[in-house]
Amino acid sequence: MSLWVDQFRPRTLDDLHYHQGLSARLKSLAASGDFPHMLFYGPSGAGKKTRITCTLRQLFGGGVEKLKIDQRIFLSPSKRKLEVNIVQSNFHIEITPSEAGNYDRVVIQELLKEIAQTQQVDLNAKQRFKVVIINEADSLSRDAQAALRRTMEKYMSNMRIILCANSTSRLIAPIKSRCLLMRVAAPSPGEMELVLKHVAKRATFTLPPEAAAKIIDDTGGNLRKAILVLEALKMQSPDLSGPLTIAKPDWETYCHKVADLIVGEQSPARVMEVRGKFYELLSHCIPPTIILKTVAERVVERVDESLKADIMHWAAFYEVRMRVGSKKIYHLEAWVVKVMSLYKHFFFDIDMSSFD
Amino acid sequence: MSFFNPKAASSKTVAKHALDPALQPWVEKYRPKTIDDVSAQDHTVAVLQKTLTSTNLPHMLFYGPPGTGKTSTILALSRQLFGSPDNFRNRVLELNASDERGIAIVRDKIKNFARQTPRAQAVASDGKTYPCPPYKIIILDEADSMTQDAQGALRRIMETYARITRFCLVCNYVTRIIEPLASRCSKFRFTPLDPSSSSLRLSHIATAENIHVDSVVIDTLINTSNGDLRRAITYLQSASRLSSSTDPPTPITSVDIQEIAGVVPASVINEFANVLGVDVGDIMDIGNPVKKSSFESIRNKVKELMREGFSATQILSQLHDLIILHPTLSGRHKSLCAHIFAEADKALCDGADEELWILDVGLRVCKAITT
Ligand SMILES: Nc1ncnc2c1ncn2[C@@H]1O[C@H](COP(=O)(O)OP(=O)(O)OP(=O)(O)O)[C@@H](O)[C@H]1O
Ligand SMILES: Nc1ncnc2c1ncn2[C@@H]1O[C@H](COP(=O)(O)OP(=O)(O)OP(=O)(O)O)[C@@H](O)[C@H]1O
Ligand SMILES: [Mg+2]
Ligand SMILES: [Mg+2]
Numbered sequence: 001m002s003l004w005v006d007q008f009r010p011r012t013l014d015d016l017h018y019h020q021g022l023s024a025r026l027k028s029l030a031a032s033g034d035f036p037h038m039l040f041y042g043p044s045g046a047g048k049k050t051r052i053t054c055t056l057r058q059l060f061g062g063g064v065e066k067l068k069i070d071q072r073i074f075l076s077p078s079k080r081k082l083e084v085n086i087v088q089s090n091f092h093i094e095i096t097p098s099e100a101g102n103y104d105r106v107v108i109q110e111l112l113k114e115i116a117q118t119q120q121v122d123l124n125a126k127q128r129f130k131v132v133i134i135n136e137a138d139s140l141s142r143d144a145q146a147a148l149r150r151t152m153e154k155y156m157s158n159m160r161i162i163l164c165a166n167s168t169s170r171l172i173a174p175i176k177s178r179c180l181l182m183r184v185a186a187p188s189p190g191e192m193e194l195v196l197k198h199v200a201k202r203a204t205f206t207l208p209p210e211a212a213a214k215i216i217d218d219t220g221g222n223l224r225k226a227i228l229v230l231e232a233l234k235m236q237s238p239d240l241s242g243p244l245t246i247a248k249p250d251w252e253t254y255c256h257k258v259a260d261l262i263v264g265e266q267s268p269a270r271v272m273e274v275r276g277k278f279y280e281l282l283s284h285c286i287p288p289t290i291i292l293k294t295v296a297e298r299v300v301e302r303v304d305e306s307l308k309a310d311i312m313h314w315a316a317f318y319e320v321r322m323r324v325g326s327k328k329i330y331h332l333e334a335w336v337v338k339v340m341s342l343y344k345h346f347f348f349d350i351d352m353s354s355f356d
Numbered sequence: 357m358s359f360f361n362p363k364a365a366s367s368k369t370v371a372k373h374a375l376d377p378a379l380q381p382w383v384e385k386y387r388p389k390t391i392d393d394v395s396a397q398d399h400t401v402a403v404l405q406k407t408l409t410s411t412n413l414p415h416m417l418f419y420g421p422p423g424t425g426k427t428s429t430i431l432a433l434s435r436q437l438f439g440s441p442d443n444f445r446n447r448v449l450e451l452n453a454s455d456e457r458g459i460a461i462v463r464d465k466i467k468n469f470a471r472q473t474p475r476a477q478a479v480a481s482d483g484k485t486y487p488c489p490p491y492k493i494i495i496l497d498e499a500d501s502m503t504q505d506a507q508g509a510l511r512r513i514m515e516t517y518a519r520i521t522r523f524c525l526v527c528n529y530v531t532r533i534i535e536p537l538a539s540r541c542s543k544f545r546f547t548p549l550d551p552s553s554s555s556l557r558l559s560h561i562a563t564a565e566n567i568h569v570d571s572v573v574i575d576t577l578i579n580t581s582n583g584d585l586r587r588a589i590t591y592l593q594s595a596s597r598l599s600s601s602t603d604p605p606t607p608i609t610s611v612d613i614q615e616i617a618g619v620v621p622a623s624v625i626n627e628f629a630n631v632l633g634v635d636v637g638d639i640m641d642i643g644n645p646v647k648k649s650s651f652e653s654i655r656n657k658v659k660e661l662m663r664e665g666f667s668a669t670q671i672l673s674q675l676h677d678l679i680i681l682h683p684t685l686s687g688r689h690k691s692l693c694a695h696i697f698a699e700a701d702k703a704l705c706d707g708a709d710e711e712l713w714i715l716d717v718g719l720r721v722c723k724a725i726t727t
Contacts, residue, residue, distance in 0.1 A: 036593070108454070151454040153427070178590075312712070312716060316716040
């Protein structure tokens with residue numbers, strides 16, 4: 001039995017519950033039998049992937065749902081083996097090049113040329129081009145993005161590329177120049193309620209409004225998370241009545257603890273303690289940016305208004321350094337020291353911080 | 357590896373299956389066929405015209421922002437010199453960032469091609485005669501993605517075989533080409549297309565496609581694409597598809613174009629500025645100007661913007677315009693803000709987290725203009 005997020009995922013453009021304008025645009029593009037390269041972007045769980053698959057279905061029919069998963073081996077220039085999973089139907093192929101880490105360029109170069117040079121074999125195919133979906137396009141290296149450029153122009157007659165990303169900032173201008181941009185905003189609370197109610201109906205129960213409100217409030221526009229939470233809550237208390245507690249993920253609780261440690265005491269010993277916790281989080285593969293953001297958000301909840309802006313400023317400052325630099329922990333730690341120093345100054349040296 | 361195999365690497369297998377012209381993307385359909393078709397870039401075109409009648413061609417370096425005609429120009433020139441496909445195949449080698457171009461390839465593939473004596477002119481199958489000068493051309497498109505080492509290895513090759521092989525390097529950022537290479541080339545700068553050239557080209561396409569486009573819409577296309585003609589053409593084709601597929605067909609509007617181009621609606625930017633304490637009263641009617649901005653209010657607004665999925669660079673650029681062109685903010689305030697925007701732009705280019713930086717911009721702009 002599959003999860004509700006998959007089971008009740010809309011399959012055609014007409015089934016989509018929100019952003020009707022966007023669906024209409026996709027529909028008319030698909031109806032014209034052709035579309036340009038596209039870049040779908042928007043926050044996590046907003047429904048990018050769902051929209052892409054619905055568009056493909058509109059374009060090619062039900063055949064796109066017959067998927068097979070292969071593993072392909074690529075060789076890096078230094079002859080290291082890179083394994084990449086490939087999901088494909090007769091009409092499209094889906095890859096996540098970031099699986100190949102620094103060698104994503106090799107995957108892009110080889111795979112795309114190979115696809116570009118094979119013609120559509122299915123004679124019944126409505127379209128003569130194949131679609132390549134590239135997931136997590138914003139984590140493509142610059143080299144991999146460069147490798148896409150001319151490929152996107154040269155093989156336009158038998159290949160279309162759909163990039164799926166959370167943000168567009170990390171994509172180089174020549175790539176954006178070659179795509180039609182499709183923004184998928186997170187659903188509004190009202191739209192989320194609509195979807196949740198619909199899911200409840202399909203799962204044959206009615207959703208109490210309070211429960212819906214609580215879930216929507218807690219998941220901040222991430223529809224996938226909301227549906228997952230709904231399913232989990234339903235397991236816990238089948239009638240969804242009474243006070244509901246939505247369990248926070250462990251790492252989040254842990255990050256909050258780190259924040260409390262920082263606010264609680266400012267000393268070299270405390271820095272060491274916090275560092276140990278950071279290592280723990282990093283070793284559980286929590287992305288460093290998420291760690292920094294979660295801790296910072298919690299810290300600003302607990303300090304004086306006049307300190308908040310500075311704390312967030314330094315979080316932004318060290319987050320970018322973390323990306324450019326090589327050792328994440330240095331920058332996390334530098335931020336902690338900075339925050340502790342700001343905090344201490346605030347208490348012992350009130351005159352230095354300017355009030356208005 | 358398959359891409360070393362010349363058969364697989366050429367696009368001719370693909371080109372054979374001609375597309376239904378109605379479905380062809382306009383950017384390719386209207387790619388300049390001759391250098392005369394290239395809009396703007398007058399200086400470059402004038403110089404290259406001369407090379408068509410002489411047998412002389414320097415090594416060249418084309419640089420400039422995306423969608424300004426660099427690739428189109430060199431491809432058109434090569435075709436006019438040699439005639440496609442007959443002589444083109446053995447006289448022109450095109451390599452771009454999607455081809456392996458490490459130092460090994462430079463020493464091997466590029467060098468081998470460079471040293472071959474140009475073959476005698478074959479009879480063109482289209483019956484025309486082409487100048488077919490006695491040299492070959494190696495096009496290194498997207499050369500800014502080549503490593504320094506690989507570029508270094510090109511130096512000797514460019515000199516040694518200069519008599520029979522000319523190089524054309526194409527890139528966006530001229531600073532990424534090592535100086536010894538750059539200094540061996542005549543440089544051609546491709547500038548963002550000026551509004552009148554863009555307008556002419558777009559109108560030309562609209563007429564050829566038999567669609568009606570208002571001049572207001574053309575203006576919007578030009579404003580939203582910042583001199584990138586490829587983008588303007590893509591927007592136009594998408595808008596035309598969308599408008600013709602409604603029942604009954606509707607004319608293309610500026611709003612359609614803005615939507616397609618990912619422009620953040622002015623009302624959203626004004627509201628954001630309002631939360632930051634910027635006086636937007638005389639720019640747009642907003643019911644309640646914010647009296648005092650708080651950390652909380654700014655953070656909530658930023659979260660809202662992020663939920664909408666607007667691109668941070670786009671927000672930044674529109675907020676920048678609003679503040680820098682603001683009628684009443686003082687020069688000092690504007691320069692403080694300019695500094696903040698510059699820093700954020702750099703951070704975003706380095707791949708920084710969008711939410712953190714838009715929040716930082718908001719908080720700092722607010723502080724800058726209220727002190
Ligand atoms: N328009 C919609 N109507 C109803 N449910 C939807 C809609 N869009 C998305 N969903 C639900 O939300 C879930 C998440 O959507 P999806 O996987 O498309 O998100 P995403 O934008 O690709 O997220 P991520 O960036 O995290 O990969 C889906 O499993 C689906 O059940
Ligand atoms: N100066 C121009 N005149 C006519 N058409 C142009 C011009 N510049 C761009 N175009 C249009 O835009 C498309 C892309 O142009 P081209 O490939 O030459 O850009 P480029 O400068 O090589 O960009 P990039 O840096 O992204 O590779 C062309 O197919 C053509 O339709
Ligand atoms: Mg997804
Ligand atoms: Mg180009």
